Amino acid sequence: MRILEIKNLSVHYGVIQALKEISFHVEEGEIVALIGANGAGKTTTLQTISGLLPATGGEVIFHDTDITRIPGHRLAGMGMAHVPEGRRVFPDMTVLQNLRLGAFSRKDKAEAESSLKEVYRRFPRLEERAMQIAGTLSGGEQQMLAMGRALMSRPRLILMDEPSMGLSPIFVNEIFDIIGRLNEDGVTVLLVEQNAKKALSIANRAYVLETGSIVLEGGAKELMDNEQIKKAYLGE
Amino acid sequence: MSFLNYLINGLSLGSVYAIIALGYTMVYGIAKMLNFAHGDIIMIGSYIVYTCMSMAGLHPAVSVLCAVAGCLLLGVVTERVAYRPLRGASSSLAVLITAIGVSYLLQNIALLTFGAEPKAFTTLIGWKGISLFDGALMIRGTTIVTIGASLLILVGLELFINYTKNGQAMLAVAQDKGAATLMGIDVNKTIALTFAIGSSLAAVAGVLLCSAYPTITPYIGAMPGIKAFVAAVFGGIGSIPGAMIGGLVLGIVEILSRTYISSQLADAIVFGILIVVLLVKPTGLLGKRVMEKV
Numbered sequence: 001m002r003i004l005e006i007k008n009l010s011v012h013y014g015v016i017q018a019l020k021e022i023s024f025h026v027e028e029g030e031i032v033a034l035i036g037a038n039g040a041g042k043t044t045t046l047q048t049i050s051g052l053l054p055a056t057g058g059e060v061i062f063h064d065t066d067i068t069r070i071p072g073h074r075l076a077g078m079g080m081a082h083v084p085e086g087r088r089v090f091p092d093m094t095v096l097q098n099l100r101l102g103a104f105s106r107k108d109k110a111e112a113e114s115s116l117k118e119v120y121r122r123f124p125r126l127e128e129r130a131m132q133i134a135g136t137l138s139g140g141e142q143q144m145l146a147m148g149r150a151l152m153s154r155p156r157l158i159l160m161d162e163p164s165m166g167l168s169p170i171f172v173n174e175i176f177d178i179i180g181r182l183n184e185d186g187v188t189v190l191l192v193e194q195n196a197k198k199a200l201s202i203a204n205r206a207y208v209l210e211t212g213s214i215v216l217e218g219g220a221k222e223l224m225d226n227e228q229i230k231k232a233y234l235g236e
Numbered sequence: 237m238s239f240l241n242y243l244i245n246g247l248s249l250g251s252v253y254a255i256i257a258l259g260y261t262m263v264y265g266i267a268k269m270l271n272f273a274h275g276d277i278i279m280i281g282s283y284i285v286y287t288c289m290s291m292a293g294l295h296p297a298v299s300v301l302c303a304v305a306g307c308l309l310l311g312v313v314t315e316r317v318a319y320r321p322l323r324g325a326s327s328s329l330a331v332l333i334t335a336i337g338v339s340y341l342l343q344n345i346a347l348l349t350f351g352a353e354p355k356a357f358t359t360l361i362g363w364k365g366i367s368l369f370d371g372a373l374m375i376r377g378t379t380i381v382t383i384g385a386s387l388l389i390l391v392g393l394e395l396f397i398n399y400t401k402n403g404q405a406m407l408a409v410a411q412d413k414g415a416a417t418l419m420g421i422d423v424n425k426t427i428a429l430t431f432a433i434g435s436s437l438a439a440v441a442g443v444l445l446c447s448a449y450p451t452i453t454p455y456i457g458a459m460p461g462i463k464a465f466v467a468a469v470f471g472g473i474g475s476i477p478g479a480m481i482g483g484l485v486l487g488i489v490e491i492l493s494r495t496y497i498s499s500q501l502a503d504a505i506v507f508g509i510l511i512v513v514l515l516v517k518p519t520g521l522l523g524k525r526v527m528e529k530v
């Protein structure tokens with residue numbers, strides 16, 4: 001079943017067209033990677049899907065619903081979560097307050113508490129640091145917090161923007177393991193990454209974005225063997 | 237003993253400044269704008285109480301409720317009509333200039349409706365106050381109510397922000413509007429709520445101010461508004477305890493300098509404080525330095 005479908009999506013920043021009628025889709029249960037260089041339009045794509053940026057053309061379909069014009073704050077309640085680039089935890093609040101805000105759109109208080117336990121189980125470090133001010137966490141811990149916060153809304157689809165950015169190699173491996181396990185537990189993931197090698201290693205399929213257009217698509221394994229990809233993105 | 241008397245008067249005036257400053261600082265912290273019309277909401281609140289009591293003959297408590305409701309509505313409407321359309325504007329000056337425009341608009345509406353001659357405000361607080369040390373220290377009822385009200389408001393606000401969902405949403409919007417949106421928080425609604433709270437507080441400040449200084453003109457809000465702004469900057473704009481401390485300090489400094497230095501220089505001293513604070517600690521007492529992301 002198709003959980004997300006992007007049809008001819010265009011986005012402009014003033015007169016500059018950042019996305020040029022791109023189309024792609026994500027099936028339920030998949031990890032789909034969106035790879036590309038700096039400025040290719042990866043973050044723009046995610047921000048447009050989650051309603052932070054207005055589309056200037058095309059459609060975003062989430063679970064048979066056209067969400068192109070739906071304001072961003074309503075999507076969390078519809079089962080979509082977005083872990084933004086640079087994590088963007090609320091720096092002056094505690095870890096626990098950040099996590100509770102993740103459940104802001106939920107009405108079921110008791111079940112939200114069980115989600116909190118679930119997040120703590122997945123990220124024991126967050127439980128240890130529940131009362132710590134989020135701005136004082138390390139980069140990797142902030143990434144975990146941002147992911148945990150997204151999980152608090154019990155999403156069916158998570159958009160992840162550069163989860164490995166600025167992290168040490170050990171943390172990068174840990175974060176990707178966590179994404180893999182999340183997916184095994186039934187969460188669909190749309191992953192944006194500059195670290196193409198890592199992204200392709202856990203993704204089912206991938207799309208390659210270049211200056212606002214999709215130039216290549218295919219299975220992750222197949223793309224990893226593609227000579228063009230090897231040269232441009234894998235550094236081989 | 238008279239020094240103590242002046243100190244208490246200063247605390248009372250400072251409490252009014254603090255309540256106004258709370259509105260300034262909350263709106264700044266969450267909507268990132270300086271609402272220079274905030275002082276004039278005080279004036280409108282005072283006129284509403286005056287109209288309800290002197291003209292409609294309503295009970296003082298009902299009149300105060302009317303003022304709070306009226307100012308709340310006024311705050312939300314000005315935000316919706318005048319400020320929200322400019323939120324995405326390329327220059328933050330646009331909304332600042334609009335706020336000054338709203339300030340003049342409100343003053344002139346009051347001038348048109350009530351005329352320029354001052355109206356006498358009958359104090360709402362009948363309580364004569366208490367007398368200590370065989371009458372050497374008299375504390376007026378208005379003073380006690382004012383200080384008590386400001387403490388109550390401070391505690392109430394802290395509880396609201398730290399322990400309610402909407403309060404947490406305000407903090408989230410203050411820190412990162414985009415991330416707040418991703419959590420499912422309606423940023424526009426949260427900002428409207430902030431204006432509602434700030435403007436209701438302004439109505440309360442108006443009632444307290446007019447109980448202490450019982451004359452109303454269309455311009456009574458301007459000076460306290462600007463002084464409360466100084467108080468908010470002094471305490472660290474965006475900080476709620478900062479606004480409280482800033483307000484109290486400013487009120488005490490104003491009364492003491494009026495008494496011991498010169499009544500004409502009192503305002504100059506108050507604004508002198510602003511200059512000194514901006515030179516020595518630009519972020520104010522409790523303000524944080526905002527780190528620019530590289």
